[in-house]
Amino acid sequence: MNSGILLLPLLGFLPLVIPTCPVPCKCTTTIVDCTSKGLTVAKLPVAFRPSAEIIHLGYNKLTSIPNGLFDNLKSLQVVYLQGNPWECNCDILYLRSWLQWQQNRTFYRDVRCSSPAHLQGRIIAYLTEDEIIATCQYWYCILALFSQLCLFILLFLQGIFIIFIIVYLQKFRRMTAEAQSTTQDLHQHVDTWASSRSPYNGD
Numbered sequence: 001m002n003s004g005i006l007l008l009p010l011l012g013f014l015p016l017v018i019p020t021c022p023v024p025c026k027c028t029t030t031i032v033d034c035t036s037k038g039l040t041v042a043k044l045p046v047a048f049r050p051s052a053e054i055i056h057l058g059y060n061k062l063t064s065i066p067n068g069l070f071d072n073l074k075s076l077q078v079v080y081l082q083g084n085p086w087e088c089n090c091d092i093l094y095l096r097s098w099l100q101w102q103q104n105r106t107f108y109r110d111v112r113c114s115s116p117a118h119l120q121g122r123i124i125a126y127l128t129e130d131e132i133i134a135t136c137q138y139w140y141c142i143l144a145l146f147s148q149l150c151l152f153i154l155l156f157l158q159g160i161f162i163i164f165i166i167v168y169l170q171k172f173r174r175m176t177a178e179a180q181s182t183t184q185d186l187h188q189h190v191d192t193w194a195s196s197r198s199p200y201n202g203d
Contacts, residue, residue, distance in 0.1 A: 022048065030075070035059055041066065041091075051075055059083035063114075064091035070098055081111045086124060088113035090136040099125035 021027035022045030025034040030053040034045075039060040046066075048055060053075050062084040070076060086092060092113075099108050105125045113119040116135060119127070 020049075030054065032056065035080070044069070048073060053077045055079045057081055057084070061085060063087040065095040065098070067094045069094075078107065081108065084111075085114040086111065087115050088119045088122065088124065088127060088132060088135065089116070090132070092124060092127075093129075093132055096124050096127055096132065 021032070022034070024037050025032050025045070027033070027049070029051055032048050032052050032054070033056040035056040036059045039057070039062060041062060041064055044057075044062065044066065047069075050073060052073055054077060055073075056079075058080040059082070062081075063086060070079065081095075086095070095111075099105060099111065102108065102125075108125050109123055111124050113122045113124060113127075119131065119135070
């Protein structure tokens, strides 16, 4: 009786220990079926149940696989990946590495690049690291050029702003000088008028 009471609190933690079937997939003990669920990388489950032997991810909108997603699945035998628009850039490195560790690479001959154009149709498992790194470098070059363009635009706008401030300050100084000159002239006229009205003049 006492042992049963002690086990009750532990039952409450079972959902935390044993992962449930990820939405919107269908699952059995050893199979996780996420075929044609419109999954993107952002919507992909963060983890699968450790007992999974077969995972279906085919015919979704996956462009890459997050790093380490399959690493802790010790019972995993096969992952169906065909029918996805794989982008063979820096983000594909983990999937390529995982595929190359599989005993039967020919099983994954349908897992091919959709982009970039020069790698379209290539089998991901047979891509060389240099080919992917070259794509990464190209992507970084585009990013660098875009950053330089943004920096140039920012400097150009700053230059215009500085010129505007200088012109405004010069105009403000001219207005100040004119105001001071006008004030001095007014004081002189007032002094002259006051002197002419003074009773000590020799009229």
